[in-house]
Amino acid sequence: MKKLIFILPLFVFLLSGCSLSDAVSGKSEEYLISAMGFDKSGQGIEISVEAVSVNTEDTEDDKRLIIFDGSGNTVKQAFSNAEKKSTQAFDLSHCGIIAVGEGLTLKDFAEICEYCYNRDEINLSVYFVACENAKEMLKKEPQSSVAVGYDLMSMLECQSRLSGREYKNRFYEIEAQILKKDNKYDIPFFGDGYFSDKKLW
Amino acid sequence: MAGQTSDYSNIFISGELEKDIALFKEIFKKDSVLRIKRIRARKSESFDCALIYMDGMTDSDQLNEAVIKPILTVETPNSSDGFAEYIEKQVLFARDVKKKQEVAQILQGILYGEALILIDGSTTALTVDVKGWRTRGINEPQDERVLQGPREGFEEAALLNLAMLRRKLQTPDLCTEMLRVGRRTGTLVYICYLDTLADPKTVEEVKKRIEKIDIDGILDSNYITEFIRDGQYSVFKTTGTTERPDTVAAKLLEGRIAIVVDGTPVVVTVPYLFSENFQSDEDYYLNFAVASVGRMLRFVCFFLAIGIPAIFIALSSFHTELLPTSLAISVAQLRGGVPFSPFTECLIMIFVFEILKEAGARMPQSLGHALSIVGGLVVGQAAVEARIISTPMLIVIALSGISGLMIPKLKGAVFYLRLILVFLSALLGLYGFMIGITLTIMHIISLTSMDVDYTVSLRKADFQSLKDTFWRSPWKTMRLRPYFNRNLVRKGRNK
Structure with missing residues (x-):
């Protein structure tokens, strides 16, 4: 009987713990983020998040793409504003691309990197790309995969393979440059439908 | 009231036939299959005997030919004192005859299909082995x-x-x-x-x-x-x-x-030993190479059976970053619209699978097809279409269930371990899974069987001890018996 008194609460705790945890609700309840874009806006920084909606209650195969945007004085604020527009939480663990717009300064870029670094769920192997306007780029229709972010990833990898030119634009490589306090980043520029070596800074 | 054979331990037969018969009648007063047959040995001197046996447990032909007929036809000695010994050694044709005096021992014999011969005037009774009950016959298990x-x-x-x-x-x-x-x-x-x-x-x-x-x-x-x-x-x-x-x-x-x-x-x-769970009788009747594949598969299947649902829950709920993006999207997409969390879904599926398995094992063979149709259609198709469960979970549980069937000797362990790991994974993700696996390994290592280490074959990290563990080596090379043996050498070299 004594054993039962100990075991029963443990069992109840296990069951409730397993059912109540946020994580066990399943990833179909979250937006899978394929890419994030940062631009300069009047308020400060504007963030655009490309989300793949996989909750397919209505259609069988259709994966919907939604762009959430938000502005703020800081990256954190902008991200928070974008999140507010969403009905589901963001899952950043599969984010493949972080795009930075032309108007951003090096200081903004450092803030973006710091913010991304502090968000544990963002993978350190995510690619950084530069473009004229990140939001406009992410709004385009994906060509070969489910999202523009993944299309860009594939293009980048393909181009590197074909040309033998290896960019050092992965997040950990960018972080390494930041630690070295070297402001020279090897971020490919996406414009006119292809990557070039045009430098932002 | 005496209810056990041992209750008659210190009671002996008296030698008075009527009194002894009455004793056995009293013991079996509510037993209608007890038979008591009185026989009178004839010729020189007449002796009254009684044959007591359980109907249905003795072979009637043998009883007649080997016991009753010889007693009726034999010439008897003059004194009853040596009559029991005389019958035992010179009269009965039965395969085994024993002299007994204690009622407890006699009862044990009667209840095990022996016939009892009581002789008037003799304090020694004879039990004759005339067992003759029907058996099922030798069949393939x-x-x-x-x-x-x-x-x-x-x-x-x-x-x-x-x-x-x-x-x-x-x-x-x-x-x-x-x-x-x-x-x-x-x-x-x-x-x-x-x-x-x-x-x-x-x-x-x-x-x-x-x-x-x-x-x-x-x-x-x-x-x-x-x-x-x-x-x-x-x-x-x-x-x-x-x-x-x-x-x-x-x-x-x-x-x-x-x-x-x-x-x-x-x-x-x-x-x-633990490794015996993965051995099959057929391993030794097939070519060692073929048998070894099966053996190794069973080890893999044990891990799959207990671990796959838990790993799936951990990955799909806690560590999606470990999944390739396309797989993560597919899983999330296929889970769309399912009202339950992966954990609840997994529990439901595990129990449904166990119900189907148990029903399949208990039901008449002729209904087996009906069960597979109901199981396949209801659980497989209808439930997925109705979005009660998701396809990935169905695949995971089916894989886990089929893998579990590869190791029937561990079916109980697989069920419990699968559940425990699912609980831990739903609570702590892959950390929970690793804690569960570590505790399981610790438990297996701590077990013994008749004071012999459960994992004795894995204890010595030498090649010889692994030859009948993870794979089945050719007989030629399996020189040693398991380590708990008194005599380790199974075969000599160069023979």
Whole structure:
């Protein structure tokens, strides 16, 4: 009987713990983020998040793409504003691309990197790309995969393979440059439908 | 009121025929199958005898030819004192005749199919072995079918089972010790082992544990198993069971001990090692290369059976970053619209699978097809279409369930471990899974079977001990027996 008194609460705790945890609700309840874009806006920084909606209650195969945007004085604020527009939480663990717009300064870029670094769920192997306007780029229709972010990833990898030119634009490589306090980043520029070596800074 | 044979321990027959008959009538007053037949031996001097036996347990022809007819026709001596001995040695044709005086011993004989001869004026009674009950016959065990190899299986009569064993092990080294267990059933339990191979300490331990059993009745070997096994509450088996004489013979040749229980075809073997869960009888009847593939697959399937649902929950709920993006999208997409969390979904599916499995095992064979249609359609198709469960979870549980079927000896352990790991993974993700696996390994290592380490074959990290563990090496190379043996060398070199 004594054993039962100990075991029963443990069992109840296990069951409730397993059912109540946020994580066990399943990833179909979250937006899978394929890419994030940062631009300069009047308020400060504007963030655009490309989300793949996989909750397919209505259609069988259709994966919907939604762009959430938000502005703020800081990256954190902008991200928070974008999140507010969403009905589901963001899952950043599969984010493949972080795009930075032309108007951003090096200081903004450092803030973006710091913010991304502090968000544990963002993978350190995510690619950084530069473009004229990140939001406009992410709004385009994906060509070969489910999202523009993944299309860009594939293009980048393909181009590197074909040309033998290896960019050092992965997040950990960018972080390494930041630690070295070297402001020279090897971020490919996406414009006119292809990557070039045009430098932002 | 006496209810057990042992209650008549110090009561002896009186020698007065009517009084003794009355005694047995009183003992079996509510038993309508007891037969008492009075016989009068004729010629020189007449002696009154009574034949007492249980109808249905004796062979009537043998009783007539070997007992009644000789007594009726024989010339009898003048004195009743030597009559019992005279009958025993010169008259009866029966295969075994014993002189007995104590009522308890006589009762044991009658209840085991022997006929009792009471002689007027003699304080010694004779019990004659005329057992003659019907047995099921030798069939192939349903649960241990092999494609290649011997097809005979044990049956319910222990003596017949021992004869089958003896036929395979024609050596005087084979020892068979008999014990009676069960206050009311007095079930015969035989402990068999090869004297020069089995560790005497283990033999003694087995005997000691069986002798300690105090229970009303033993109707199956599992009654004994539950009393003598190590790790009483462990989900892992620490005693082996089989219905195949060839398997028992093979185990005895490895220095193990077999416990044959009268009334059941299931023979218990000890010590039982963890690696035996992954061995199949057929491994030794097929080419070693083919058998080894099956053996290794069983190890993999054990891990899949217990781990796949838990890993899936951990990955899909906690660590999606570890999934390739396209897979993560597919999984999330296929889960779309399902009202339950992966954890709840997994629990439902595990229980549905267990229900289907159990129903399949219990139902008549003719209904098996109906079950597979209901199981396949209802659980597989309809539930997915109705978005009650998701396709990935169905695949995961099906894979886990089928993998579990590869290792039938661990079916209980697989069920519990699968559940525990699912709980831990749903609570702590992959950390929980790793904690669960670590605790399981610790538990397996801590187990013993008859005081022999459960993982003794994995303890010595030498090649020889692994030859019949993870794979099945050719017989030529398996020189040593398992480490708990008294005599380790199985075969010499260059022979």
